[in-house]
Amino acid sequence: DTAVSQTPKYLVTQMGNDKSIKCEQNLGHDTMYWYKQDSKKFLKIMFSYNNKELIINETVPNRFSPKSPDKAHLNLHINSLELGDSAVYFCASSRHADPTSSYEQYFGPGTRLTVT
């Protein structure tokens, strides 16, 4: 009965490679997000999709491309990986796109990406 799931949990790869992280939610939510948590533990939003439409894109390099095949899935594809991409990436979902509402965001367990 996992709410928000991500695969893989760990990803170790070399610089220059292309990799994808998958996210699925079974909560029936309309909005999904990708966050990056760096080594200092700051969480920063990268993207947000509402009903498969991109609504937030926070100055993320265009090497990062989110893809939402349907409302329940939001995948993150990263081209030409760099050392600085090493971080934990969290997927999240919420019932509503407007964070000024009181709808909660539910986070996945995270994917630890290490670029060597």
Place this chain on the structure above:
Amino acid sequence: KNQVEQSPQSLIILEGKNCTLQCNYTVSPFSNLRWYKQDTGRGPVSLTIMTFSENTKSNGRYTATLDADTKQSSLHITASQLSDSASYICVVIEGGGYNKLIFGAGTRLAVHP
């Protein structure tokens, strides 16, 4: 610049004791403030969501307060348990149509037996 600052950076307490974590923000306009608990190796889990008009909100042994005038919030944990060991993250939502989530760096709490 909109920022969220949390203190202390880390805290060690004994099981059964109470503690208070602080969050100061400069975010304007303000929409709501959230506290999350993040266990090591896991995603954040929401504890409380507070809007401008709410001064206090409880969730079990967790009580959050908000002073929108001084732009301060606190999270009080009562009768701490070993399972409270985690990072506690304060998040402020920017209003006025920007709807941006601004995260603090978190307070790492360790509860020792």
